[in-house]
């Protein structure tokens with residue numbers, strides 16, 4: 001459930017504000033987030049874990065706006081990061097470094113050093129080479145680096161191949177068959193402290209079974225490590241819980257966590273969660289102006305001022321996100337449209353075959369755009385990235401100004417002659 005609802009007069013509201021009023025300040029395209037929705041989703045995970053020792057490490061890549069991260073920090077959230085840039089954002093936003101887990105397959109020496117200096121909670125190690133590199137950097141700094149091994153359990157998450165991460169052929173994690181041997185190497189390294197076991201099998205999962213299958217495999221590993229004298233204190237189950245974009249019925253955090261806890265039995269393992277999409281997707285919309293309605297014999301196009309550079313999910317994954325008018329008008333003719341942007345690519349669409357009652361000059365909103373929207377935006381076609389606004393009750397805060405044209409060539413130089 002979110003806080004974007006139509007009023008009786010047909011105007012879409014974000015919490016207590018009419019979206020049409022919010023965009024008067026910012027123009028379009030603009031992302032609008034609902035603070036109450038973000039908080040509700042975060043609390044859903046926190047309450048589901050209940051008294052069980054746990055940490056929710058919000059996946060920063062889903063939406064790394066400082067306003068969003070600051071909200072997470074205020075909630076007491078942890079963070080899952082994949083780069084030094086994300087770490088610096090978390091720190092800038094007031095996040096606690098001791099609640100940060102660091103995932104990702106290509107951590108550089110600089111990234112490892114910066115994370116150790118900040119005092120993060122743990123590295124999620126994705127290869128033997130990385131383990132040795134972390135040990136070396138920690139040794140140079142006279143520190144012990146806390147680690148989990150990210151295990152690749154070879155499980156089909158049943159999601160889009162581009163966002164499936166837990167299969168043998170994916171680049172992520174260490175093959176579960178080899179994990180025990182790597183743990184033994186890790187526990188013998190001078191500057192490594194073994195803390196946890198981690199996995200993340202993919203994103204936008206709509207069934208509970210793949211999660212449980214993975215967890216069962218990890219628990220076998222944890223028991224096996226214990227018999228070898230390697231004690232694991234936490235289990236990081238990653239993110240991946242899906243959201244309803246188009247009628248999907250993914251498990252709720254409560255149902256998921258209940259099933260998870262049941263599998264743990266009496267093992268004393270702290271649980272770490274890394275949700276991104278489930279917290280942010282339905283907490284955001286992208287608002288865009290209808291510039292032209294191009295009606296042809298073959299197809300109708302609604303040409304809007306947002307494009308694949310602002311929201312790439314439809315172009316990249318053929319993702320379906322609901323598109324609707326910002327304000328409902330009874331007098332508009334309903335036609336079937338492909339909703340497209342101004343970019344010079346045939347793949348530049350936000351949605352295809354959509355029945356919409358709109359006119360030129362109206363606004364449309366793309367729903368479920370809070371996750372992997374603004375963070376994946378680019379400047380392709382020299383377009384400025386959109387404004388981002390956080391609505392909180394009857395207040396709207398500009399949490400990111402629209403880029404200016406000067407921003408587009410920042411750092412570029414012409415040749416002297």
Ligand SMILES: Cc1ncc(COP(=O)(O)O)c(C=O)c1O
Pocket residue numbers: 059062080103104200202203204238239240241274275276277278
């Ligand atoms: C390691 C890791 N953790 C957490 C997430 C967040 O996933 P989601 O947004 O599906 O919850 C991702 C992205 O898929 C990831 O790669």
Ligand SMILES: N[C@@H](CCCC[NH3+])C(=O)O
Pocket residue numbers: 061163203204313317371372
């Ligand atoms: N960017 C993807 C999710 C990727 C998750 C990253 N591990 C999406 O929009 O669905």
